[in-house]
Structure formats: C-alpha cells, structure tokens
Amino acid sequence: MYLTGTMRINEKGHLEIGGIDAVELAAEFKTPLWVIDEQGFRENCRRFKEAFSAYGDSLVIYASKSLSCLALVKIAEEEGLGLDVVSGGEIFTALKAGFPMDKVFFHGNNKSREELVMALETGVGRIVVDNFYELELLNHICSEMGKKQDIMLRITPGVEAHTHEYIKTGQIDSKFGFTLPDGQALEGVRMALDCKWLNLKGLHCHIGSQIFEMASFRHATGVMMDFYATVKNELGLELDELDMGGGFGIFYYKGDEPCDPKDWAEAVMLTVREKADEYNLKMPRVIVEPGRAISGPAGITLYTIGSRKEVKGIRKYVAVDGGMGDNPRPALYGAKYTAILANKADKPVREKVSIAGKCCESGDMLIWDIELPTVEPGDILAVFATGAYNYAMSSNYNRLPRPAMVLVNEGKAEVIVKRETYEDIIRNDVLPERLRK
Ligand SMILES: *Cc1c(COP(=O)(O)O)cnc(C)c1O
DSSP states (O other), X not given: OOOOTTOEEOTTSOEEETTEEHXXXXXXXXXXXXEEXXXXXXXXXXXXXXXXXXXXXXXXXXXXXXXXXXXXXHXXXXXXXXXXXXXXXXXXHHHHTTOOGGGEEEOOSSOOHHHHHHHXXXXXXXXXXXXXXXXXXXXXXXXXXXXXXXXXXXXXXXXXXXXXXGGBOOSSSOSSSEETTTTHHHHHHHHHHHOTTEEEEEEEOOOBSSBOOHHHHHHHHHHHHHHHHHHHHHHOOOOSEEEOOOOBOOXXXXXXXXXXXXHHHHHHHHHHHHHHHHHTOOOOEXXXXXXHHHHSTTEEEXXXXXXXXXXXXXXXXXXXXXXXXXXXXXXXXXXXXXXXXXXXXXXXXOEEEEEEOSXXXXXXXXXXXXXXXXXXXXXXXXEESOSSSSGGGOOOGGGOOOOEEEEEETTEEEEEEOOOXXXXXXXTOOOOGGGOO
C-alpha cells in the first residue's frame, strides 16, 4: 500500500526507489534526505490530467505550495499542467523555472501590493481575488499600471469537508474568500464587474485538503453551479471558468482510502454538466488544483536511527537525525505516517517503537507506536508520502540545516535542492559593529 510509483523491495531486501537502493542513497547523500521519485511524480500529474480531460475542457494546475522548487515546477510544466502559486516566492520560482506565466494562478487571502505588482509584471494568468479589499487594491494597481487583468473570485461555499480542522477551508467561518450564503459572494461578483481594469473569468472554491469523500466535491460543485445560475439570473452574466480547488486525499496511514483521480473527475465534471443542463448554462472550463496528491506519494524521507530510550512497560523511543524541522506535520496537526527500515525491508516485525525527532520539544515525535524489525543505530528509516508539505513547511528550528532533496529516476540520482550548511544558517545574521569585540 505504501509502495507507490517505482518503489519496490529489491534482492537485498532493501527499499528501492527510482531504480536505486535507498540505503545507497543514504550513504551517498547523507541523511536526513528527501527523495522524489520522478516517474511517480510524473505519473501523478498524468493521472489527473487524463482523468479530467476525458470529460472535456479542463485544466489541471499543480498546487506548488505542497512542494515548490525549480526542478519540480519544470516537470509539472513538461507534463502540461498549470501552476497554483500563493506568494511572491512561488511566483519567483515559477518565473526562474521558465514556467509559462499565463498558466499560473495566484491565490492567497492577503496578497501584498508588492506581490500583486509582481504578478502583473510577470504576466500571471489569473489572480484569484479573495476579498473586497483586494478587489479594490488590485483594480487600483491595474489602473496605475494601465494593465487589464483576468481574475477569478474565491468563494466560500459553506460546504463542510470531512477532514482535519486546520485543513478545512470551505465552511462559512473561514478566513478565506467571499462567503456565499450571506450574499457577500454575489456582492463580490457585482463589484468585480464594476472594476473596469479587471476581467472576471470565473469563480473558485477550495473546500479543504486530504478529502476522501467524493460526495463533498459533488456537493461543492453543485453549490457553485447553483451560484453560476444565480449570477446569470441576477446579473445576466455567464462565467467562462470554474475552479474547484484541490484537496484530493492520499494514503498516509492505515484507514486512508484514496479514490482514483477518475472518481474526482467524474464527481466534478458530471455535476457541472448536469447543472449546466438544468440551468441552461454553457459548460464552463473546469480547473482543479491538486497538490498533495501529486507531490505527496512521490516523496520519501530517509533518516538514520540514533539513540534509543526505553521506559519500562510503557514505550520504546527511537530517535532519528531529523524531525519537526523537516516534517512539522505530526507536531502541527497530529499527522500520521507509515515507515519501514529501508535496510531491513524484508525482515519480520520484532518490536513496537515510537520514532522521535531530534528537536528540543517533547512534541517532536514523527510516529507513535510503529511495528518494525529490531531497530538498531545506523538503520535507515524510510518514511512514506513525505513529498507534500514537508520540505514546503520545513524550518531551521534548533538551527538544524535543512536536508537535501534528490530526484531519482532510472537508477540515477540528482540533487535538486542542496543540503543547507552551517554557513547557510548564519547567512542573514548581522553582528552590529559595536558587538564585534
Ligand atoms: C492548498 C491548496 C490547494 C492544494 O491542496 P492539496 O490538498 O494539496 O491538493 C489547492 N488550491 C488552494 C487554493 C489551496 O489553498
């Protein structure tokens, strides 16, 4: 279940990824190490693209906040995807990767003036406006620059997705978007139409992340299409595009049962078609924004096992050389992961341990209660599905340098993000003259 893409157990009984023994990767590039399976990443891009295009006019855009670096943005482009960015830093990455900027969608609930100017100057395809303040600000900046901009509006449809509190975004009480049920959304559309520098292409919603129930997407799509009908009736406007966001769930841990991208495509595209027929609307072009489902399963993290501590009758703690610095999700919202010992992948389970990180926080625990073969110092732990929201959310807490990231494919490994050094850690520190004694 946890072996995806090119991962397999090789003749030595070791985990292999991209045609390379994970134990060799750890030896060559040191640990902790993020490893991305190029073929797996590409296959994930294709599965979504093919699923949606089978139903008609659609665009899959990769939510780069899940994992953004030059190499992977470039690969998303090669696979024909658009790009979802949420900051100046992500725009800059897209630009430097040579991504076609007209296929870039810019999100965020508090884009700065500088970021909006950057988006306009670099020719970002759509700015997804989040609120009234931004609508006015953007229209003003556009008038100053004499540039018309295609936009979408982010709508909060009032749909509850069944997922973690912190990654739920479609409910009414959310910091994101124009709320639909209380009339803000219609007011937003009306105001957007009055902004003469803005060209409203369609509406967007994103109901949350790590969603397994296609009924949630079906429901949200229905609510959005009902609103498209309202917009047509009230304002005489038929919108060209509908962006249903991301949030497609993946396997992390037993109990997670991901759907097929085809199920998502069916849920969204058929609902759009039914509602378009019902209301006599034209079929909008549908956009979706998977992030986690593209980058997540394609990545693993390799750690070296170090110290252990046994609390008799209670728990065996085993520590690795990384932790919340490279993967804050368990500490942040109790995310669960599966792992194996890469060098003992064919050995039977012998003990139940809990995997601790090395940060000075009791909460820095990567995995509670996992069954593994006998765990010894020097073993290589491989944690699965760490491609999304690990590197992307990493920090230098405890002044730990961030790990390197390697891209593996057909027996070759290439560094795509260099390991940070201690010099990198103090690179932006400034010691005022008066303290230099
Ligand atoms: C985070 C986010 C996504 C991607 O979500 P995943 O769960 O990674 O698929 C897509 N669109 C928007 C607006 C987001 O905020």
